[in-house]
Amino acid sequence: MSSLPQIPFASLRDVVRGRVVLPADAEFEDVRRPWNLAIEQSPSAVVEAVDADDVAAVLRFASTHAVPVTAQPSGHGATGRADGAILLRTGNIDSISVDPDARTARIGAGVRSGDLQRAAAAHSLTALPGSSPVVTVTGAALGGGLSWFSRRFGWMADSVLAADIVLADGTIRRVDDSDPELLWALRGGGGELAIVTSVEVRLRPAPAVFGGRLLWAATDSRAVAEVYRAMTRSAPDELTLWLELLHFPGVEPMIAIDVTYLGLEENAREWMRPVESLPVPLSDTRGMLSAADLGGITAEPTAPSAGLSRGELLAHLDDTALDALVNEPIAPLMTVQIRHLGGALSQPSDSPHGPLREPYAVYLFGVPASAEIAASIRAAQERLIASLPVTGRKPITFLTRSESLADALPVTSLQRLRRLKDALDPDGIIRGNFGLPDAERISSKNFDADMMGTSANGIPDME
Ligand SMILES: Cc1cc2nc3c(=O)[nH]c(=O)nc-3n(C[C@H](O)[C@H](O)[C@H](O)COP(=O)(O)OP(=O)(O)OC[C@H]3O[C@@H](n4cnc5c(N)ncnc54)[C@H](O)[C@@H]3O)c2cc1C
Known part of the structure; x- marks a missing residue:
């Protein structure tokens, strides 16, 4: 080349x-x-x-x-x-066809999450959306994909029933249950094997969706974080809670609890009753929503923008971890988000990621307005991560540019993906955003191949 x-x-x-x-x-x-x-x-x-x-x-x-x-x-x-x-x-490959009776959707590879949500919500159904309405369903699902509803229904990728793909030599192929190895790989194994042109996904009933954001001044951070942790320990799988430390330029730092609940408002409020012991929030946007409006909860930017992120999985959220999160200002970071995982994500799974035993993920984000600020964002990310109980691996969609699929997937999955890559694309024509190490590097990886399914690395089964 x-x-x-x-x-x-x-x-x-x-x-x-x-x-x-x-x-x-x-x-x-x-x-x-x-x-x-x-x-x-x-x-x-x-x-x-x-x-x-x-x-x-x-x-x-x-x-x-x-x-x-x-x-x-x-x-x-x-x-x-x-x-x-x-x-x-692939943005122009954007057709959406919902079959409300079968509860499935067939969508082009360029379909954005918010557009699928709108089409599904018209039938009181939902797909598995993440926080942003403008990422593609295909791009996120190829990386596993963490959704608001993953605690109830698993990875976004678990909902992929079939895909239309094009192989490196230009062959067009449909992949479904009759091709289990390739379907397995497309359900969260990254973008190295084929170009996907459409996917068929399972939709879920969503007659009632509750959600929103509670916001407090950062001076209440410790109390808010403790209540957040307590609620996650007893949350049913239908309830998803994220904690978000926020520091936007020119605005006093704040802390938020973001929520979605697949069910009725009174049940959601009952599960969230502990927040009533906290100071009156600066704002509370919680209420019943359309599944099409979930992207509004965190209100992340939809227009192109610059960001430096770092994602990690946490083994627990003990008092030391809470101290690390709330005792120091997060600047120059703009947001530090804790996502509650568990539920269906922690169940035995044959997906490339395997089960996520870690009960929380953390996502640290800053805007690198200059090279100097970028350096200070990276340093702040390193500092905070050093004081958190990170386990060292992470979902593909949380990887950063210096990482590879080896930072996300267990050795057994890497080996299976490598065999497929060598068979389907021996000349390395298709290049995903994260590379797949060669066979020698995979076998030398200092990584317990069984760790994904055990608590052997110190991760509690569930808090
Ligand atoms: C603001 C923001 C919020 C986010 N929220 C979440 C979240 O809630 N949950 C989560 O899991 N992730 C989240 N992400 C990460 C996001 O899912 C990934 O960045 C993912 O790559 C999808 O983004 P995209 O559609 O722009 O894909 P791109 O970044 O354009 O593509 C990423 C990679 O996906 C592969 N790919 C995409 N399409 C195809 C295709 N048709 N065929 C083959 N390979 C393909 C390729 O390897 C490509 O390099 C978020 C990212 C941002 C910036």
């Missing part, structure tokens, strides 16, 4: 119907950028595919010329691995 300059990228225009943008084109500067503007990426060409045939044509071109292809619907999870590659935008 060293002779990239001689590759006739302009001839992609002869074989695809979607727009092809090359570095010499005026629009290139705009279209090459990922959603996360903190990540620089310099692809060789950008193709906005309109259907599976376009994707197949791109992959045949790429195989012929030995150039990598990276699918990137929007780039929330961009890592810079698109450098030199053909950047395949």
Whole structure:
């Protein structure tokens, strides 16, 4: 792949119907950028595919010329691995077809979570949305995907019933139960094996959804964090609680409890009764919602923006961990979010991630307005993580650019994925945002292959 300059990228225009943008084109500067503007990426060409045939044509071109292809619907999870590659935008593959009787949806690979939620909510159904309505269902599910409703229904990927894919050689293929190994890999094994053009997902009944945010001044942080922890210890799987420390520039620091509950308001309020012992909140947006409006709870930015994040899983949330979280100001970080996991996520699972025994995840986020601020954000992330009971692995969708699938998946899953990669894409044409180590590195990984299913690494079964 060293002779990239001689590759006739302009001839992609002869074989695809979607727009092809090359570095010499005026629009290139705009279209090459990922959603996360903190990540620089310099692809060789950008193709906005309109259907599976376009994707197949791109992959045949790429195989012929030995150039990598990276699918990137929007780039929330961009890592810079698109450098030199053909950047395949799937946003125009956006059809949604809901079968309310079967409780399934067939969606194009570019469909965003909020759009699927809207289509499902029209039938009192829900998919498994995360916090942001503008990430794609396919991109998140390929990385496992942590949803508001994962405690009740598992990984987003567990809801994937079938997928239409294009292999590195341009072959179009449907993957379902009749191809269990590849279906297993697509349910959370990352984006290294194939380009997905559509997925079929299971929907869940959601006749009633409760949710919202309670907000206090950071001076109440310790009390709020203790109440949060107490509520998570007895929460039913239908109740999901996140704790969020917030410090926006020019605004006094605050702390929030974000909630969703799959069920009736009176039951949700009963489970959350301990918050009534806290000082009166600055605001309380809790109430019944449409499953289409879940993206409003955390109100994360939907327009492209710059962010430096770091995600980790926590073995517990003891007093020392609470001290570390609330005793010091979080700045220069903007948000520190604790997500309660457990429930269905902790059950035995054959998914690539395996069960998540860790009861909490932490996500540390800052906006790197300058190189200096970026350095101080990284230092703050390191400092806080050093004082938290992190277990060292994390979901794929929480990985950062310096990490690989080996930081998320157990050895046995890495080995299975590597065998598939070698069989389906021996020349390494398809490049996901996180790489798959080679067989030798996987086998030398200092990682207990059984740790995902046991408490041997010190993770309590459940608090
Ligand atoms: C504000 C914000 C909120 C988030 N909230 C959550 C959350 O609640 N839960 C959670 O789990 N994650 C969350 N994430 C992470 C997010 O799920 C990942 O970034 C994920 O990659 C999806 O983002 P995307 O659709 O922009 O995909 P992109 O970043 O564009 O793509 C990421 C990777 O997915 C793979 N991929 C995507 N589409 C295809 C395809 N069609 N075929 C093959 N491979 C493909 C490729 O490897 C690609 O590099 C959040 C991220 C942000 C920035």
